[in-house]
Amino acid sequence: MAMEVTQVLLNAQSIDGNVRKHAEESLKQFQEQNLSSFLLSLSSELANDEKPIDSRKLGGLILKNALDAKEQHRKLELVQRWLSLDANVKSQIKACLLKTLSSPVADARSTSSQVIAKIAGIELPQKQWPELIGSLLSNIHQLPAHVKQATLETLGYLCEEVSPDVVDQDQVNKILTAVVQGMNASEGNSDVRLAATRALYNALGFAQANFTNDMERDYIMRVVCEATLCPELKIRQAAFECLVSISSTYYEKLAPYIQDIFSITAKAVREDEEPVALQAIEFWSSICDEEIDILEDYGGDFTGDSDIPCFYFIKQALPALVPMLLETLLKQEEDQDQDEGAWNIAMAGGTCLGLVARTVGDDIVPLVMPFIEENITKPDWRQREAATYAFGSILEGPSPDKLIPIVNVALNFMLSALTKDPNNHVKDTTAWTLGRIFEFLHGSTLDAPVITQANCQQIITVLLQSMKDAPNVAEKACGALYFLAQGYEEVGPSSPLTPYFQEIVQSLLTVTHREDAGESRLRTAAYETLNEVVRCSTDETAPMVLQLVPVIMMELHNTLEGQKLSSDEREKQNELQGLLCGCLQVIIQKLGSSEPTKYVFMQYADQIMGLFLRVFACRSATMHEEAMLAIGSLAYATGLDFAKYMPEFYKYLEMGLQNFEEYQVCAVTVGVVGDVCRALEDKILPYCDGIMTQLLKDLSSNQLHRSVKPPIFSCFGDIALAIGENFEKYLMYAMPMLQSAADLSAHTAGADDEMTEYANSLRNGILEAYSGILQGFKNSPKTQLLIPYAPHILQFLDSIYMEKDMDEVVMKTAIGVLGDLADTLGSNAGSLIQQSLSSKDFLNECLSSEDHMIKESAEWAKLAISRAISV
Numbered sequence: 001m002a003m004e005v006t007q008v009l010l011n012a013q014s015i016d017g018n019v020r021k022h023a024e025e026s027l028k029q030f031q032e033q034n035l036s037s038f039l040l041s042l043s044s045e046l047a048n049d050e051k052p053i054d055s056r057k058l059g060g061l062i063l064k065n066a067l068d069a070k071e072q073h074r075k076l077e078l079v080q081r082w083l084s085l086d087a088n089v090k091s092q093i094k095a096c097l098l099k100t101l102s103s104p105v106a107d108a109r110s111t112s113s114q115v116i117a118k119i120a121g122i123e124l125p126q127k128q129w130p131e132l133i134g135s136l137l138s139n140i141h142q143l144p145a146h147v148k149q150a151t152l153e154t155l156g157y158l159c160e161e162v163s164p165d166v167v168d169q170d171q172v173n174k175i176l177t178a179v180v181q182g183m184n185a186s187e188g189n190s191d192v193r194l195a196a197t198r199a200l201y202n203a204l205g206f207a208q209a210n211f212t213n214d215m216e217r218d219y220i221m222r223v224v225c226e227a228t229l230c231p232e233l234k235i236r237q238a239a240f241e242c243l244v245s246i247s248s249t250y251y252e253k254l255a256p257y258i259q260d261i262f263s264i265t266a267k268a269v270r271e272d273e274e275p276v277a278l279q280a281i282e283f284w285s286s287i288c289d290e291e292i293d294i295l296e297d298y299g300g301d302f303t304g305d306s307d308i309p310c311f312y313f314i315k316q317a318l319p320a321l322v323p324m325l326l327e328t329l330l331k332q333e334e335d336q337d338q339d340e341g342a343w344n345i346a347m348a349g350g351t352c353l354g355l356v357a358r359t360v361g362d363d364i365v366p367l368v369m370p371f372i373e374e375n376i377t378k379p380d381w382r383q384r385e386a387a388t389y390a391f392g393s394i395l396e397g398p399s400p401d402k403l404i405p406i407v408n409v410a411l412n413f414m415l416s417a418l419t420k421d422p423n424n425h426v427k428d429t430t431a432w433t434l435g436r437i438f439e440f441l442h443g444s445t446l447d448a449p450v451i452t453q454a455n456c457q458q459i460i461t462v463l464l465q466s467m468k469d470a471p472n473v474a475e476k477a478c479g480a481l482y483f484l485a486q487g488y489e490e491v492g493p494s495s496p497l498t499p500y501f502q503e504i505v506q507s508l509l510t511v512t513h514r515e516d517a518g519e520s521r522l523r524t525a526a527y528e529t530l531n532e533v534v535r536c537s538t539d540e541t542a543p544m545v546l547q548l549v550p551v552i553m554m555e556l557h558n559t560l561e562g563q564k565l566s567s568d569e570r571e572k573q574n575e576l577q578g579l580l581c582g583c584l585q586v587i588i589q590k591l592g593s594s595e596p597t598k599y600v601f602m603q604y605a606d607q608i609m610g611l612f613l614r615v616f617a618c619r620s621a622t623m624h625e626e627a628m629l630a631i632g633s634l635a636y637a638t639g640l641d642f643a644k645y646m647p648e649f650y651k652y653l654e655m656g657l658q659n660f661e662e663y664q665v666c667a668v669t670v671g672v673v674g675d676v677c678r679a680l681e682d683k684i685l686p687y688c689d690g691i692m693t694q695l696l697k698d699l700s701s702n703q704l705h706r707s708v709k710p711p712i713f714s715c716f717g718d719i720a721l722a723i724g725e726n727f728e729k730y731l732m733y734a735m736p737m738l739q740s741a742a743d744l745s746a747h748t749a750g751a752d753d754e755m756t757e758y759a760n761s762l763r764n765g766i767l768e769a770y771s772g773i774l775q776g777f778k779n780s781p782k783t784q785l786l787i788p789y790a791p792h793i794l795q796f797l798d799s800i801y802m803e804k805d806m807d808e809v810v811m812k813t814a815i816g817v818l819g820d821l822a823d824t825l826g827s828n829a830g831s832l833i834q835q836s837l838s839s840k841d842f843l844n845e846c847l848s849s850e851d852h853m854i855k856e857s858a859e860w861a862k863l864a865i866s867r868a869i870s871v
Contacts, residue, residue: 005041008727009055027062035081036089040064043096044114049103056503060619061705063093067118075704077124094119095488101150109150116272117157124166131386133171135156140178145189152182152192156199159320164206176220179203183223183239188291190232196557197227197238204245221246221257225557228264230499233273240268240279247286252308254287262317266324274345281328281348284321289357292522295359314359321366325353329386332425346386350393365398367407381423388417388426395440405449407437409687411450415462418477424470431466431476438483444490450486453496454712459484460500463506467526471519474511478525481508482532487535497533501541504533505548518572527579531586540599545590549604552587553611556580558616580624584608585630592637605638608647616652626667642676643683657694663705670711677715677722683724692719692730699737705760710765713738717772731789739792742766744798755860756794764801767813772785774820789829790821794836801838812854815846819861822868830868839865 011023031038045051045059066080069075082090097119100112100372116132117344123129136158139151155175164172181187182196197743200220210216224246243261247254254261255424261283266281294310306723315323319854320755328349333342368390375387391410395403414437417432441450446851451459463484481504488495497504508530508716517523535543559577588608591601612634615627635642653676656669673691677684686693698704717735718729745762772792777783797814818839821829833839846858 005045005059006055007049007586008047009058010052013054013058025808035128035509036086039063039085039093039481040089040096043093046108047096047100047103049105050293051106053105053107056105056108056650059112060108062113064111064115064118067115067122073704076702082119082122083126094129094132101139101154102144102147104146106146109146110153112155113150113157120158121161124162133167133175137174137178140176145288148182149189149191150181152195153655154180154200155201155712156195159199159202159206161353164208167206169178169209170869173210175203176200176210176216180220180223183227185226185230187713190230191236193230194235194238196410196693197242200224201238201242201245204242204249205324214664217250217253218256219561223703225257225260225264228268228276234277235278238284240265240276244279244282244286247283248290251287251290253379253653254313258311258313258317262320266320268419269324269345269349275329278343278348280379281325281345284314284317284325284353285348285355288352288359291359296594299521314356315363318356318360318363318367322353322364323662325356325370325548326371326386326390329353329389330382332382332385346389348390353390354393354396355492357394360400362396362398365402365406368394380701380815381421381426383468384417384421385423385426385429388414388429392429392436394572395433395436400441400446403441404446404450404716407441407450411437411455412691415458416652418462418466424473425470427466427485427768428476431473433464433481434463435480435483438480438487444487451487451496456496457500460497460504464503467507467511471514471522474514475520475522475525478508478511480521480527482525482529485529485536491538493538494540495538497536497538498540501533501537501544503795505530506543523576524579527583531583532591534583534586537590539546539594539597542591542594545587546597546600549584549587549591549601551607552580553604553607556584556611556615560611560618574624578624579614581615581624581626581630585626585633588630588637592633598637602638605634607639609634609649613648613652616655625668626695627667628665628672632668632672635672635675635679639679640683642679642709646676646680646684646687650690653687654690654694655808657691657698660701660703662699663708665706666704667711668706670695670698670715673715674711674718677718681722682724682726684719685726688719688723688726688730692733694738696733699741699855707761709741710761711763713741713765714768714772716769720769720773720776722776724776727776728782728785731785732775734773735789738766738769739789739796742792742796746796746803756805760810760867761805763810763814766796766819767810770817771813771820774817774824778824782865783824786830787825790825790829792834793817795819797839797842798837801842806850808854811846811849812851812857815842815854815861819857819864822861822864826868830865834869835863 005321008023008026011019014023014028041058046056047062048056057681067078069078075666094116097112100108101116103109107250120132121131126130131144133155136151139147143588158761159175167175168527169292179196181812182192183200184193187193187196203329207220210220225244228243230236230239243265265280269277272280291310291312291314300309326349327677328345330346331344331349332346333344353364353368374384376391378384381707395407414430414434418427418434421427421430443581447657462809463477463481467474467481470836485497489498493570510529511517511526512523514522517526533546537545558575559573559580566572590595609631611626612631615624653669653673656665656672659665659669673695695715699709699712716730716738719730741762745759745766774786776788797818800814800867816844818833822833843858843862846854847862849855849858
């Protein structure tokens with residue numbers, strides 16, 4: 001087989017489908033029959049300079065895919081599989097890979113670099129392959145430049161794969177020395193310099209200790225700054241990428257360099273090519289992000305709390321930074337709006353200006369206003385568009401007091417520009433800016449409203465007219481209307497939009513039927529806006545919302561009629577079904593929330609449910625998340641009447657719970673089980689065996705995304721609350737699951753933010769399960785079944801209290817569970833609670849909480865505990 005491997009690898013890339021398929025089968029067979037020799041022959045193929053480059057590249061790629069996968073569970077399998085290979089085989093493969101680094105063929109070297117890094121990612125944490133970094137570093141001094149280039153590339157990938165704590169500081173120092181020397185201007189070969197600069201980008205996370213040493217940090221910063229001036233575009237770009245990364249990783253170390261960095265970035269923004277200029281702007285956006293985070297966390301008060309002080313780099317740079325960013329706004333591209341995801345200097349500059357406004361607040365306004373006033377009426381569209389973009393960019397950050405007087409002057413001008421400006425770009429940006437005005441400066445909390453009785457009609461007329469404009473302008477006009485409606489959400493029984501409600505809804509429906517509604521996300525924007533208009537409407541318009549029900553049902557019905565569609569059309573059809581289900585969900589929530597409208601709405605319930613079931617049927621596996629969510633709202637609105645749909649709906653519920661691949665669908669389905677439990681109460685009982693079996697399977701699967709596990713636990717609580725003591729038969733399965741998850745979530749101290757956040761959502765799910773089970777069994781003769789579990793529940797509460805990293809949500813649920821224990825188990829819990837390590841402290845802490853929800857729960861718990869103790 002080893003003889004033929006070259007030919008098979010070439011056949012696997014053949015244009016002829018049959019040849020290709022046959023080759024892929026052969027490779028798969030070879031891999032299954034003898035993994036060791038399969039991987040060995042791939043590595044020797046990659047290492048052999050006599051072989052064709054195409055077979056070598058594919059051989060290397062298959063080798064890389066044998067070591068790593070996107071899905072976590074598959075990745076773990078591949079890691080175990082590699083670790084259990086014969087040591088002799090592994091060392092032969094590694095020898096082939098290291099040999100390939102000196103191949104004259106660039107593609108082979110690059111592929112080999114990636115595979116070496118994947119193996120390092122598996123072996124270094126296991127304290128295997130300790131000689132790797134040493135042997136790579138000895139390559140650096142070799143003469144052929146291409147060997148040096150490949151080695152630096154490998155070190156870069158290695159730093160990307162391996163976490164900093166598995167490489168000791170001595171080796172880190174040597175890696176950084178090699179990389180920084182490779183970046184130096186004295187390095188004659190630009191491929192080597194580029195590889196070194198890219199490697200530094202990946203190695204920055206390893207340099208914590210080096211950045212605390214002034215001399216080493218100065219040296220690294222000097223080399224990076226010099227590389228931003230290199231004649232090679234790619235090296236300049238990579239050097240600025242390093243600066244961006246340094247700005248977020250080592251913000252607190254930047255003060256001595258910030259002046260020089262400003263000069264370098266300003267020059268790049270004004271004179272360099274776009275890829276470099278974009279990174280130079282990104283540096284300042286990144287500094288804004290850091291300062292916004294620091295200022296938000298510590299509210300400008302640096303007395304005790306903050307680990308990192310704010311250096312106010314942006315505030316100090318303002319007088320020079322703002323003019324530089326305003327210049328970038330004039331570098332628009334002719335067709336930038338038509339291209340989704342376009343990113344250019346003008347957009348990057350506007351985004352950065354918006355971040356600067358959020359960082360410094362009022363201080364930006366006087367620096368930007370002269371630019372706006374000077375350019376807003378100029379004959380050249382670029383100047384008008386830049387002025388409008390500048391205005392829109394600074395609306396979030398400064399105080400309403402500072403902005404509202406300016407907006408009041410500008411509003412008429414904007415409305416007129418939106419209808420009359422001859423240029424599409426200017427109209428697009430004007431509509432976007434109006435949206436920002438309504439988002440940040442309109443709503444019940446503001447003293448001086450921007451929108452008044454006097455101008456409301458004009459605003460609506462202009463927006464509805466603009467919804468007939470080109471798709472990109474119409475989409476932004478929908479967005480502005482969205483925020484306009486949102487600002488009236490809490491106005492009481494009567495809304496200023498009521499007189500226009502019918503006309504607004506009609507215009508939005510018309511937009512969804514435009515021939516070109518597929519462009520610029522226009523159809524999606526129109527439905528999102530329609531949903532918001534309905535969600536924020538008042539009782540006065542309820543009859544008009546009711547009239548919308550048959551209209552949207554008809555639209556959904558039309559998407560279900562079986563015409564033959566191409567896959568592209570099918571894709572669009574599915575998207576439209578999702579939008580319509582989402583729209584019905586909002587309507588159901590709106591009409592279901594008050595008795596009179598709910599009563600009238602019920603006449604449609606059977607038909608709507610029928611439509612949702614057909615949506616499921618036509619997309620077998622990937623059940624529509626939107627349809628699921630809408631059914632959850634329908635269950636909530638119909639209450640006990642929902643029982644009649646269960647026989648038909650149950651199979652789709654089960655399919656959703658089994659959908660590991662699309663875990664969002666699974667998560668949404670778990671949520672809907674909760675909605676159905678609340679609606680049906682004990683009428684859900686006949687379906688509980690199937691549901692609980694599936695939920696327990698989900699929990700024990702290592703294929704299901706971890707984010708679905710917390711909602712599954714709280715779903716246990718929903719089921720127990722609905723069926724009460726009938727939950728008895730699930731206790732022996734559910735309780736051990738809850739206990740092991742509780743132990744897992746209790747030991748996350750010192751983990752990163754993401755892990756702490758996950759631990760908190762897991763704790764909350766577990767606590768909601770305990771709470772539902774305790775409340776479900778209350779006053780039942782079977783409560784004594786729960787007594788054996790009480791010590792563990794208390795121990796769990798103690799442990800999360802001791803860890804000191806729970807958030808408010810967990811705190812409220814936890815103090816509630818303490819109360820539930822006392823309330824349900826009475827004196828059986830009283831003595832345990834008295835012995836518990838921290839219950840008393842925890843209760844007192846919650847009683848004195850600023851959060852009234854926590855305080856309320858704590859007062860109830862205190863009462864329940866004192867009753868349980870006094871018995």
